[in-house]
Amino acid sequence: xxxxxxxxxxxxxxxxxxxxxxxxxxxxxxxxxxxxxxxxxxxxxxxxxxxxxxxxxxxxxxxxxxxxxxxxxxxxxxxxxxxxxxxxxxxxxxxxxxxxxxxxxxxxxxxxxxxxxxxxxxxxxxxxxxxxxxxxxxxxxxxxxxxxxxxxxxxxxxxxxxxxxxxxxxxxxxxxxxxxxxxxxxxxxxxxxxxxxxxxxxxxxxxxxxxxxxxxxxxxxxxxxxxxxxxxxxxxxxxxxxxxxxxxxxxxxxxxxxxxxxxxxxxxxxxxxxxxxxxxxxxxxxxxxxxxxxxxxxxxxxxxxxxxxxxx
Ligand SMILES: NC(=O)C1=CN([C@@H]2O[C@H](COP(=O)(O)OP(=O)(O)OC[C@H]3O[C@@H](n4cnc5c(N)ncnc54)[C@H](O)[C@@H]3O)[C@@H](O)[C@H]2O)C=CC1
Ligand SMILES: O=C([O-])C1=[NH+]CCC1
Numbered sequence: 001x002x003x004x005x006x007x008x009x010x011x012x013x014x015x016x017x018x019x020x021x022x023x024x025x026x027x028x029x030x031x032x033x034x035x036x037x038x039x040x041x042x043x044x045x046x047x048x049x050x051x052x053x054x055x056x057x058x059x060x061x062x063x064x065x066x067x068x069x070x071x072x073x074x075x076x077x078x079x080x081x082x083x084x085x086x087x088x089x090x091x092x093x094x095x096x097x098x099x100x101x102x103x104x105x106x107x108x109x110x111x112x113x114x115x116x117x118x119x120x121x122x123x124x125x126x127x128x129x130x131x132x133x134x135x136x137x138x139x140x141x142x143x144x145x146x147x148x149x150x151x152x153x154x155x156x157x158x159x160x161x162x163x164x165x166x167x168x169x170x171x172x173x174x175x176x177x178x179x180x181x182x183x184x185x186x187x188x189x190x191x192x193x194x195x196x197x198x199x200x201x202x203x204x205x206x207x208x209x210x211x212x213x214x215x216x217x218x219x220x221x222x223x224x225x226x227x228x229x230x231x232x233x234x235x236x237x238x239x240x241x242x243x244x245x246x247x248x249x250x251x252x253x254x255x256x257x258x259x260x261x262x263x264x265x266x267x268x269x270x271x272x273x274x275x276x277x278x279x280x281x282x283x284x285x286x287x288x289x290x291x292x293x294x295x296x297x298x299x300x301x302x303x304x305x306x307x308x309x310x311x312x
Contacts, residue, residue, distance in 0.1 A: 008097075009311050013110040019308035020117055022124070022156040025301055029121040030275055032300035033248060035070060037272025043069050046295050048251050058084050060229070066295035067100070073306065074098040075299040077111050081228075083205035089145070090205065091115060097302055097311070107311050109302060116145055118297040120153030122248060123223035126271050126289035127199055128157050129281045130221040130246070135198035137162040141190060141210055141234075142203035143172035146225055150201045151180060154223075158199070166193040168204070191215045201225065207232035207258075213239035218286055225291045230261050235288065237263035243288040244268045252292045259290055 035044050045067040052061045059082040067074050079093035093111025098104065138160040140147050151163065163184040167173035173186035187193035194200050194215050200222045204210055207227065213236055216222070222243070227234040240263035247253035247267050253260045260267065269280040271289060305311075 008105040009107045009309070011107055011109040011305060011309065011311075013113045015309065016110055016113045016305055019305055020113065020301055022117070022121060022153050024304050025117055025121045026124050026153065026156065028300040028304055029118055029297050030125045032068070032071075032296040033122065033125065033270070033272035033294075034275040035068070035272070036249070036294065036296045037270045037276060044296060048249075048255060049295065051256070057082065064293075064295035064298065066299045068296065068299045068303070071299060071303040072100050073299055073303050074100055074103075075295060075302050077115070077295055077298040079111060079115060091145070095298055095302055097306060107302075107306065109305060111298070114298055114301040114305075115293075116149040117153070118301045119146060119225060119291065119293060120149035121301075122271065122291055122297055123150055123201065123225060123289060124153040124157045125275070126223060126246060126291075127154055127221055129271075129274055129278065130283050130287040130289065131158065131199055132219050132221075132283045134158070135160060137164060137197045137199075139164040139166070139194045139197035139200045140176070140203065141166050141193065141201065142205075142226065143167040143176040144203065144205075146203040147176055147201070148179070150203055150223070150225070151176075154199065154201070160199075162196070164193040164197060166190050168206070168210075194220075199223070202234040204234060206234055209233050209236040211239060212236045213242050216286060219284060220286055221283070222286075222288045223291060224259055224288055227259055228256055228292050229258060230256055231258050233258040233262055235259050235263075237265075240265035240288065243286045244282045246271055246274065246287065246289045248272075248289075248291055248294045248297075252294060253290055256292050257290050259288075
């Protein structure tokens with residue numbers, strides 16, 4: 001159905017996969033995070049997301065609104081995450097796009113592909129600024145949907161000679177290593193997987209630390225993507241204390257990141273602040289990008305889809 005004033009267009013996962021490429025998305029997310037970090041009210045409005053919790057089913061539901069003046073778009077993402085899911089996906093999202101002129105709904109988009117790609121694109125932006133020279137080895141902890149999108153996005157920025165995969169269920173690591181090909185190897189222990197890693201991605205659903213300070217090579221960059229609740233952590237507190245820590249949103253990290261809250265680590269800068277002022281980058285240090293997810297990343301992706309599909 002063609003989009004029109006009366007009927008918003010539904011955009012499927014397949015259509016979004018086809019038109020959302022990292023060559024466009026990584027710079028768009030970089031620009032969006034920089035705009036957000038300027039905190040200029042007439043460029044972008046992004047309130048802290050609301051998260052409902054369902055303790056009995058260990059589930060969560062987030063509503064993530066944003067208005068981007070420079071992209072002329074109003075977007076709300078709604079996403080459920082039930083980390084213990086096994087028979088169905090752990091994350092399920094939809095993205096609604098509204099007109100800034102009259103408030104009518106322009107599009108209803110699948111949010112799963114956008115969430116996978118924009119999250120990995122944000123990590124790719126952080127890795128670009130915080131990796132020391134040409135990295136050789138990438139380590140990925142976790143072998144789910146974000147593990148695959150992160151491999152694709154970060155490999156768009158750097159070509160790795162070696163990709164080490166660990167997963168708490170080894171079959172997952174073996175499967176992902178096989179998909180990636182001869183440069184990839186599954187490891188039975190986190191310590192062995194990360195020992196030589198220049199870039200580490202943690203994309204697990206663990207609520208307890210899986211990565212320890214003593215295993216990490218000095219100067220490595222870590223994209224810590226999981227653990228999005230204030231009492232969850234993927235990194236041990238010593239690693240957070242030893243590292244220069246970045247976040248997508250200071251408010252989001254102080255509200256939702258157990259890695260930051262429980263370790264009492266200081267946030268050195270937002271990724272967007274670093275984009276606006278590259279002297280904030282510390283690539284020679286051990287660095288952590290604590291990623292929680294912000295709506296401007298979704299809006300940056302939705303804008304590309306709106307433009308590519310010429311949605312009215
Ligand atoms: N920062 C952000 O913007 C976003 C973060 N996320 C988070 O990223 C993480 C990965 O997301 P997806 O790949 O979509 O999930 P997924 O369900 O596809 O994969 C989860 C991975 O974690 C592993 N895992 C599950 N329980 C574990 C445990 N107790 N210890 C160690 N590993 C365990 C699974 O085997 C699987 O490999 C989740 O924590 C999710 O909430 C997801 C979307 C956006
Ligand atoms: O930003 C996002 O979409 C999410 N962050 C954590 C779970 C989903």
